[in-house]
Amino acid sequence: MAPQLRPGNWRLPPKAPGLYDLPYPVREDALTATLDSDGEELSVTVDGLVPFPDEQLLRQFDRQQSPASMTAEQRRQLTLYNLIDNLVGVFDELRWAAEQDAERADDWFTTPRPVLAPLPWQEVRNMLQAPGEELRMDLIGKIAGSFDTVLFKLAAAPHKVLHRQRQRQHLSRVQQLDAACLSWLTRQPGISAAQKAGARQEILAVTRTEGYDTMENRVLKDMLRRCRHAARLSLHQNRAHADKSRYRMVQRFDQRCGTALQSPVFAGIHNLAGVPQPNYVLQHDTAYREMWHWYLRLVKRETATLDAWRWQHRLWADVVRLIVCSCLSGAAAQSPAQQYLWLRESATAGNWIESMDWPGPVLIDDGAAVVEAFCPATMPKGDYFGLPLADWATASGADLLLLVSNVNGAPRRCVFVWAIHCPRQSPDDGALAELARLAESALARIGAPVATGGLVVANDCFTVAESAVSQAGTGEVQALRVSGQPDQWLDAVDQAITWT
Numbered sequence: 001m002a003p004q005l006r007p008g009n010w011r012l013p014p015k016a017p018g019l020y021d022l023p024y025p026v027r028e029d030a031l032t033a034t035l036d037s038d039g040e041e042l043s044v045t046v047d048g049l050v051p052f053p054d055e056q057l058l059r060q061f062d063r064q065q066s067p068a069s070m071t072a073e074q075r076r077q078l079t080l081y082n083l084i085d086n087l088v089g090v091f092d093e094l095r096w097a098a099e100q101d102a103e104r105a106d107d108w109f110t111t112p113r114p115v116l117a118p119l120p121w122q123e124v125r126n127m128l129q130a131p132g133e134e135l136r137m138d139l140i141g142k143i144a145g146s147f148d149t150v151l152f153k154l155a156a157a158p159h160k161v162l163h164r165q166r167q168r169q170h171l172s173r174v175q176q177l178d179a180a181c182l183s184w185l186t187r188q189p190g191i192s193a194a195q196k197a198g199a200r201q202e203i204l205a206v207t208r209t210e211g212y213d214t215m216e217n218r219v220l221k222d223m224l225r226r227c228r229h230a231a232r233l234s235l236h237q238n239r240a241h242a243d244k245s246r247y248r249m250v251q252r253f254d255q256r257c258g259t260a261l262q263s264p265v266f267a268g269i270h271n272l273a274g275v276p277q278p279n280y281v282l283q284h285d286t287a288y289r290e291m292w293h294w295y296l297r298l299v300k301r302e303t304a305t306l307d308a309w310r311w312q313h314r315l316w317a318d319v320v321r322l323i324v325c326s327c328l329s330g331a332a333a334q335s336p337a338q339q340y341l342w343l344r345e346s347a348t349a350g351n352w353i354e355s356m357d358w359p360g361p362v363l364i365d366d367g368a369a370v371v372e373a374f375c376p377a378t379m380p381k382g383d384y385f386g387l388p389l390a391d392w393a394t395a396s397g398a399d400l401l402l403l404v405s406n407v408n409g410a411p412r413r414c415v416f417v418w419a420i421h422c423p424r425q426s427p428d429d430g431a432l433a434e435l436a437r438l439a440e441s442a443l444a445r446i447g448a449p450v451a452t453g454g455l456v457v458a459n460d461c462f463t464v465a466e467s468a469v470s471q472a473g474t475g476e477v478q479a480l481r482v483s484g485q486p487d488q489w490l491d492a493v494d495q496a497i498t499w500t
Contacts, residue, residue: 021350023310024423026052050423052309053077061232080423083461083484085305086237087315089138090128090322090486091352092301094119095343096142097127116354118340121329128326128486139301140230141246143294144253150287151227154220155260159281159288163211168202176206213269216281216288219295221261222272226298228257237485275299304346311350313421317399318353320419320457323489324400324497325373330490331499332362332371361405364499369412371499374401385411387450392416396442404499413451415497416443420458427458427481436479443476452476455497459484 028051050073053061057074070078098117127136137145166181171193177185184204188196197203231254241247260266275296282292308315322341329339339362342354355377361370374380376399379390389401392414400417418439420427427435439454446452454477461484478496482489 021311021314024312025049026306026309027054050076050080052306053081058229061236076424080461081305081309082233082237083459084308084312084315085233085301086484087319088301088304088308090319091343091347092139092304093136094124094127094341095345095352096139097123098343115345116342117345118342121325121339121341124322124341125326125330125490128323128490137246138234139297140227140234140250140253143227143298144231144250145246147290147294148253148256150290151223152256152260154287154291155224155263158212158217158220158265159214159285160210160212161214162208164206164208166204167207168200169205169207171197171201171203174203174205178206181205211268212265214281215276215279216285217269218272219276219282220288220291221266221269223291223295223298224257224261224266226295226302228254228261230298230301231257300346307347308350311347312423313419314350315347315352316421316459317419318351319459320417321353321373321375321400323457323486323493324402324417324455327490327493327497328362328364328371328373328402328499330494331364363407364404368407369499370405370407372403372405374403375399387411387414387448389414392446392448395446402499411450413453414448415453415455415499418454418456420456422458422460426460432456432458432479432481436477439477439479453498454478455493456480457482457493 028049053074057070057077060070061078095117098119101119101123102117143151166178181204185193185196188198188203190196193203194201231250234250235247235254238244238247278292281288283289325341344352344354353375355375361372363369364371374389374393376390376393379393379401381390383389384403385405387403389403392398393401396416397418398416399419402415402417403411404413404415405411416439418435420435435456435458436454439456443452443454456477456479458479458481460481480492480496482492
């Protein structure tokens with residue numbers, strides 16, 4: 001997959017270097033990319049990367065094998081896989097909420113569903129806040145809570161059909177002959193049927209046997225396997241909340257899926273090879289149709305995690321924009337109009353958020369200041385109140401700019417936000433301090449005519465099951481290290497960022 005020019009680079013001079021996002025390799029531990037600019041090639045090599053877990057490693061994870069039996073590299077693979085899946089789950093939940101809101105408002109006006117779905121920023125903030133007494137209802141939680149009864153009824157009594165096949169039968173048990181059987185019979189020596197049956201008195205006849213190896217049951221078997229994988233992921237990601245009732249619900253669901261798969265019925269059902277076209281039963285039988293709906297959602301989630309692996313930085317950058325803009329929405333005293341987060345049905349080159357309606361302008365500080373948020377794709381084409389925001393974003397590599405102005409429009413302060421993805425190891429306090437220092441150097445090189453501030457948000461995939469928050473930096477830039485769990489994202493950013 002080719003490197004992607006970062007949005008917002010269209011104001012660069014013709015031969016000026018741009019900012020590129022390099023796709024993360026899936027199976028390799030090194031990345032080599034070649035950039036071509038006006039006939040000049042630049043080769044970039046990055047090694048020491050973490051490859052995507054292979055099928056064998058994921059099966060070990062599904063069997064809950066002890067981490068001690070895995071190598072350090074395998075543990076890193078699974079840890080990073082957990083982080084990516086958890087972040088994808090955040091956007092999956094937000095998109096689900098947006099679809100539910102649209103259906104309740106009878107605003108789902110096209111078929112198939114629109115690529116974009118709006119969700120009010122205040123609702124986004126409410127969903128990102130700490131869940132309190134219960135865990136968030138992720139996809140496997142929805143399946144375990146609303147579809148478990150139907151799923152296990154299907155698993156206990158799957159749809160069966162009569163299979164017609166030709167085999168030798170005793171003359172006394174023959175019920176049907178077809179053209180192939182009659183052709184075989186005429187070639188046998190003898191005149192009567194008894195003579196042609198030979199010493200064993202058997203002839204080729206059509207028999208009917210009950211069987212479960214149908215397309216809908218193959219999907220059912222694959223559904224149980226995928227449910228178990230998703231349940232194991234959820235249990236691993238939320239293992240710090242094992243006392244919650246939803247955690248125990250998913251745990252029971254995982255156990256029941258394992259028990260169902262051990263049934264002799266599923267031993268005779270072939271495995272699926274890819275996602276099939278739905279047959280009549282999957283489209284029209286009530287129970288199987290509902291199962292098909294949830295099955296497609298599980299497949300889509302796993303595909304989204306694999307796609308997100310290639311664009312890990314862009315995924316984390318979207319998460320950081322989500323956090324900061326949710327904090328801005330919470331700090332707002334007033335907004336001139338309802339603001340929406342527009343969510344894609346699936347990520348496009350790693351981006352889940354459509355950059356068309358960022359929160360702003362919003363009034364803060366009791367109405368004394370106005371804040372507007374700009375991501376690289378929505379930077380003004382020209383100077384904005386005399387400020388070259390697009391040039392600043394390109395020169396600094398910032399993933400989000402927050403412009404704070406007086407109510408009369410005079411700029412007062414510009415806050416730069418960087419999203420730092422750390423897939424190899426957790427950044428310690430020294431690394432956080434170094435990130436803050438580098439950000440301060442970047443702001444100094446820009447030489448903005450207004451006051452500037454900065455916020456660096458780095459992730460820590462090695463504490464994905466916890467809510468670890470660490471902060472470093474002095475002066476105008478603060479650096480945060482947060483886990484992959486959103487429980488304390490908003491509180492950490494609220495405390496670190498200064499709007500005015």
